[in-house]
Amino acid sequence: MPIIEINNLTKDYEVGFWRKRKVRALDGLSLTVEPHQIFGFLGANGAGKTTTLKLLMRLIFPTNGSARILDRDISDVSMHARIGYLPESPYFYDYLTAREFLNYCGELFGLNRNVRQARSEELLTRVNLDRKSWDRQLRKFSKGMLQRVGLAQALVNDPEIVFLDEPMSGLDPVGRREVRDLIAALRGEGKTVFMCSHILSDIEVLCDSVAILKGGSVARSGSLEELRAAETNAIEVIATCHAPALLKLWLKDLATVSTTPAGLRIEIGDEKDVDVILAQLRAVNGKLISVNPVKQSLEELFLG
Amino acid sequence: MTDSSASTTLSASTHKSSLRAGAGAIAAIARNAFREAVRDRVLYNLVLFVLLLIGSAIFLGELSAGQEVKITIDLGLSAMLLFGAFIAIFVGVGLVYKEIERRTLYAILSKPIGRGQFLLGKYLGLCLTLLINVAIMGIGVSVALIYLHRGWDPLVVKIWPAILLIYFELMILTGVALLFSSFSSPALSALLTFFVFIIGHFSDDLNALAKSSGSAAARALFRALYYLLPNLTHYSVITPTAHGIAPDAGAVGLAAAYALVYSAVLLAAATLIFGRRNFK
Numbered sequence: 001m002p003i004i005e006i007n008n009l010t011k012d013y014e015v016g017f018w019r020k021r022k023v024r025a026l027d028g029l030s031l032t033v034e035p036h037q038i039f040g041f042l043g044a045n046g047a048g049k050t051t052t053l054k055l056l057m058r059l060i061f062p063t064n065g066s067a068r069i070l071d072r073d074i075s076d077v078s079m080h081a082r083i084g085y086l087p088e089s090p091y092f093y094d095y096l097t098a099r100e101f102l103n104y105c106g107e108l109f110g111l112n113r114n115v116r117q118a119r120s121e122e123l124l125t126r127v128n129l130d131r132k133s134w135d136r137q138l139r140k141f142s143k144g145m146l147q148r149v150g151l152a153q154a155l156v157n158d159p160e161i162v163f164l165d166e167p168m169s170g171l172d173p174v175g176r177r178e179v180r181d182l183i184a185a186l187r188g189e190g191k192t193v194f195m196c197s198h199i200l201s202d203i204e205v206l207c208d209s210v211a212i213l214k215g216g217s218v219a220r221s222g223s224l225e226e227l228r229a230a231e232t233n234a235i236e237v238i239a240t241c242h243a244p245a246l247l248k249l250w251l252k253d254l255a256t257v258s259t260t261p262a263g264l265r266i267e268i269g270d271e272k273d274v275d276v277i278l279a280q281l282r283a284v285n286g287k288l289i290s291v292n293p294v295k296q297s298l299e300e301l302f303l304g
Numbered sequence: 305m306t307d308s309s310a311s312t313t314l315s316a317s318t319h320k321s322s323l324r325a326g327a328g329a330i331a332a333i334a335r336n337a338f339r340e341a342v343r344d345r346v347l348y349n350l351v352l353f354v355l356l357l358i359g360s361a362i363f364l365g366e367l368s369a370g371q372e373v374k375i376t377i378d379l380g381l382s383a384m385l386l387f388g389a390f391i392a393i394f395v396g397v398g399l400v401y402k403e404i405e406r407r408t409l410y411a412i413l414s415k416p417i418g419r420g421q422f423l424l425g426k427y428l429g430l431c432l433t434l435l436i437n438v439a440i441m442g443i444g445v446s447v448a449l450i451y452l453h454r455g456w457d458p459l460v461v462k463i464w465p466a467i468l469l470i471y472f473e474l475m476i477l478t479g480v481a482l483l484f485s486s487f488s489s490p491a492l493s494a495l496l497t498f499f500v501f502i503i504g505h506f507s508d509d510l511n512a513l514a515k516s517s518g519s520a521a522a523r524a525l526f527r528a529l530y531y532l533l534p535n536l537t538h539y540s541v542i543t544p545t546a547h548g549i550a551p552d553a554g555a556v557g558l559a560a561a562y563a564l565v566y567s568a569v570l571l572a573a574a575t576l577i578f579g580r581r582n583f584k
Contacts, residue, residue: 013582013584054410054583057410057413057414058413058414059409059410059413059414059582059583060582060583060584061580061582077416077417077418078416079416080414080415080416080417081415081416083414085410085411085414086411087407087410087411087414089407090407090410090411091406091407091408092408092411093336093340093408095339095340095343095344096336096339104332104336105411105415107328107329107332108329108332108333108412108415108416108417109325109415109416110324110325110328110329150411153411154411157415163414
């Protein structure tokens, strides 16, 4: 049973002085997310990722459509006790220290004082925030440090689902790796992670399934394997030979041949032509290295 | 990042009941709003107030022989009202606006907090700031009176009902500032709240104008303003207090009830508007 269900969610913003012109930010978005997985929500700037998250978090209201989280409508305030949210480029009360802020967030969830204190320390350790910074005001924090505090506050209530809007933003390579490990660990604990990003490498490494958003609606969705394998039957043959020019000439009507550091890359559109290619390769005393189905990269899917 | 060290188990027993949790969340927001005011050095106005009191005690007393006590009460309570109004207006209009502008609101409203709870917490936080501000100022005036009298002065007791009324007025003003800031910019909200503060002190004149005006439209306008805007004339007892006449308990009780009801209506209206806002 899906843990997140979004049904025909539409959001129009009224713009202009008289608010008569409408700009559609989200156009009938529908998707479902299964529990215990990392779901990647991909899209270019302005595709509607943050709008979707803000709708789910009740920060804005839909023009049309509905959404349910944990089988409860998003307008149900009590449901929000079971989820966590990291906003994009988080900015918190700069007069509070990291420890005070987490303690405050714990209070908003109704946690007892002892639990709040223990939880704050545990989370600040978990996001690798230097212990010396725990009692410094947030106004003195770098963007990366704020991002870590943001992640900690999203986990303060031990949520079942964590919504992360660009969680790697502002982090250095080490920080990105640490956050990636943290997100993977959350899945290991049985949590569901809904993650917005346009850093494709992170999505590729982390996500079990993705939805690619374009113009306010889902252009593609499914598991990464399904998406990559879809829409192509192409086969890639890698081989080496002493007469590449001759092989290229023979295969010019059948395949696309290019030179790569690994050897010749021969791409054919149909599986049944593999035998022909191998026969030609033998004829020029070539050596076969690999035969693989061609998968689209996430970048190609994203741009396609 | 360290992989999950045995995470704290947040069982049902660690959560308070929903009603207590709701009240606890409002209290937490209020405490945080108070902490913000303190750390933003809002209470520094007290230093200025104390300097004003000392100055008036030393210089004005000498200028007006025998009038030291009256002038100290007059000046002390007037400064209390003006400083308080200044805080209520300028901090009040920023209560919500700053949260939206700095996007600190996003992480908070995604938690199990209703928008009404959030507004109430912010309102109570500023009311707490004002209460402490007014109380310290009241103590300051009391000490000044004792100093001037070279001992206990019965007027010390008589100024506190007036101080209480000033505080009730500031509660209303905070509510007005919060209402305006729930839908307009801080500059406009401050201006509108200031107008309400001024007009509110001439509420009885509005009523008189409504009665004496020849035009039906003007009568309707003045009457509407009279009933719509808060009547702050009940809270202006500074001059009688300076003359040693304290308001009776009944008047103070009525003014308190009026302030509570009016503030509740303002908060309800602010919640209605704020609850429909999109935070883009």
